[in-house]
Amino acid sequence: MFDLLPHLLNGLTLGLLFALIALGFMLIVGLMEQINLAHGSLFALGAYVAMQLTGPRPPLPADLAKAWLTLPLGWRYAATLVIAPVIVSLVGMLIELCMRRTYGKDPLYGLLLTFGAAMVIEELIRLVWGTRDYVLQVPSAINGGFLFGDLIWSTYRFYAAGIAAGIIGLVWLLIEKTSFGATVKAGAHDSEIVRALGINLSRLRLLVFVFGTMLAAIAGIIVAPIWGIRPHMGVDAVIPAFLVIVLGGVGSFWGAVVAGLLVGLCVGLAGAYASEWSLLSMYILLVAVVTFRARGLWGKKSVLEA
Numbered sequence: 523m524f525d526l527l528p529h530l531l532n533g534l535t536l537g538l539l540f541a542l543i544a545l546g547f548m549l550i551v552g553l554m555e556q557i558n559l560a561h562g563s564l565f566a567l568g569a570y571v572a573m574q575l576t577g578p579r580p581p582l583p584a585d586l587a588k589a590w591l592t593l594p595l596g597w598r599y600a601a602t603l604v605i606a607p608v609i610v611s612l613v614g615m616l617i618e619l620c621m622r623r624t625y626g627k628d629p630l631y632g633l634l635l636t637f638g639a640a641m642v643i644e645e646l647i648r649l650v651w652g653t654r655d656y657v658l659q660v661p662s663a664i665n666g667g668f669l670f671g672d673l674i675w676s677t678y679r680f681y682a683a684g685i686a687a688g689i690i691g692l693v694w695l696l697i698e699k700t701s702f703g704a705t706v707k708a709g710a711h712d713s714e715i716v717r718a719l720g721i722n723l724s725r726l727r728l729l730v731f732v733f734g735t736m737l738a739a740i741a742g743i744i745v746a747p748i749w750g751i752r753p754h755m756g757v758d759a760v761i762p763a764f765l766v767i768v769l770g771g772v773g774s775f776w777g778a779v780v781a782g783l784l785v786g787l788c789v790g791l792a793g794a795y796a797s798e799w800s801l802l803s804m805y806i807l808l809v810a811v812v813t814f815r816a817r818g819l820w821g822k823k824s825v826l827e828a
Contacts, residue, residue, distance in 0.1 A: 528675075529790055529791055529794040529795075530787065530790070530791070532675075532679075532790045532794070533786045533787035533788070533789065533790025533791055534683070534783060534786060534787065534790075535679050535680070535682070535683040535786070535790075536786035536787075536789055536790050537782045537783035537784065537785060537786020537787055537790075538682075538683045538686040538687055538690070538782065538783070538786065539682060539683070539686055539741070539744070539745055539748075539782075539786070540762050540763075540766055540782035540783075540785050540786050541686065541690060541766065541778055541779045541781075541782025541783065541786075542686040542689060542690060542737070542740075542741045542744065542745075542782075543565065543738070543741045543745070543759050543762065543763045543766075543782075544762070544763040544766035544767050544770075544778045544781075544782055545689075545690065545693055545734075545737050545741075545775075545778060546561065546733070546734035546735065546736070546737030546738045546741070547561045547734065547738070547760075547763040547764070547767055548766075548767045548770075548772075548773065548774075548775070548778045549706070549730055549733065549734045549737070550730060550731055550734040551767060551772055551773065552706075552772065552773030552774075554621075554625075554727055554730065554731070555629065556621065556624075556629065556632040556633075556636070557629075557632070557633055557636070557764070558617075558636045558731075558734070559633065559636040559637045559639075559640050559760065560617055560636045560637075560639040560640040560643060561734070561738050561756075561759070561760050561763060562640065562738075562755075562756030562757055562758075562759045562760030562761075562763070563639070563640040563643035563644050563647075563756040563760075564610055564613065564614060564643065564735050564738040564739060564742075564756075565738045565739065565741055565742040565745075565755070565756050565759045565760070566643075566644070566647060566742055566751075566753070566754075566755045566756035566759070567610050567613065567643055567647065567739065567742070567756075568606055568607060568610045568738060568739025568740065568741070568742030568743050569658060569742035569743055569745070569746035569751045569755065570647055570650075570651055570656075570751060571606040571609050571610060571739070572602045572603075572606040572658055572742070572743040572746065573656050573657075573658050573659075573746070573751055574651075575598070575601075575602045575605060575606060576595065576598050576599055576602050576658065576659045577659065578591070594661075595659060595660075595661050595662075596661035596663065599659070599660060599661055602743065603740065603743060606739055606743055607735075607736040607737075607739035607740050607743075608736070609739075610735055610736070610738070610739035611732045611735045611736045611739070613643065613735070614731055614732050614734070614735025614736075614738075615728065615731070615732050615735075617635075617636065617639045617731070617735075618727065618728050618731035618732070619728075620635060620639075621635055621636070621731075622724065622727075625727075640756065640760075643756075644753055644754070644756060647753050648753050651753075653752075653753055654752075655750050655751060655752045656750070656751040656752075657747070657750065657751065658743070658746040658747050658751060660678060660747050664677055664678050664681040665677060665678060676748075678747055678748070679748065682744050682745070682747075682748065685744055686741075686744060689737070689740065690779060693737070693775075694775060697775060702729075705721055705726060706726065706730055709721075709723065709726055709727075709730075741759070742755075742759070745759070762785060762804065765781075765785065765804060765805070765808055766778055766781045766782045766785055767781070767818075768808065768812065768818055769781035769784070769785065769807065769808050769811055769812075769818055769819065770782070770818050770819050770820055770821070771817055771818030771819055771820035771821025772818065772821055773821070774818070774819075774820035774821055776820060777818055777819050777820030777821060780819060780820070781818070781819060784807060785804045785807065788803040788804050788806075788807050789801065789803060789804055791803075
């Protein structure tokens, strides 16, 4: 059991990161019934913007850049966790404004639009930063490693898991304990009722999309030191995110969290005992669940089960 414990903890850590990546995706799918294929690209863009802000050449006027670089890396990193998602959210806002023409039409239009947006963002990333890999600098306090069981643990992984758990908790409070969250949930169940109550549905959709974009960017910053920064890192993120929300049940907050943990445990344990099955294990888990429960673990009953 003691030998298994480090691998379980490793899987749970990975699961929290998968859940964090999927949360923004889940909110947009739940309220807007649109699959945002640009989610992974926004995730990658968050990592690139953070790398640029914490690097030696921040995109600022000369005097401001000089003052910015005099700050300790810890302060710059903390500020970047706020500034980068705000910058990326402007891109998300632009995508949502373009998507408005697709509401009420065939969902394929929205799917194609977000796919196009993903391609544009990825090519812009290649144009600005090239195709080489980058490393996101992190403060020395969360760098390094230590021995636990038979594994060498990265201090940063513990930090990333703690941050992911904290953000998941804050999102839950926002959704469950605020009027904004109540409106979002009502909109997810019946948008016409929300409109009839006098709530501006267009503004609500914009806020949710921007919020989901910010969560994608934060996830990109948190995960970047583990995965590395490269142009196609968005693809590596959007596939597990889609898998997690299908496995957990579309629109279900706790479904996404539990599914993220299950996927993390599968990948972590398979990686420890049969590394060649590591990535395949999460697809096998998905097939096993949807075979017996097409709606996912916490999803609503659908025509697939009729």
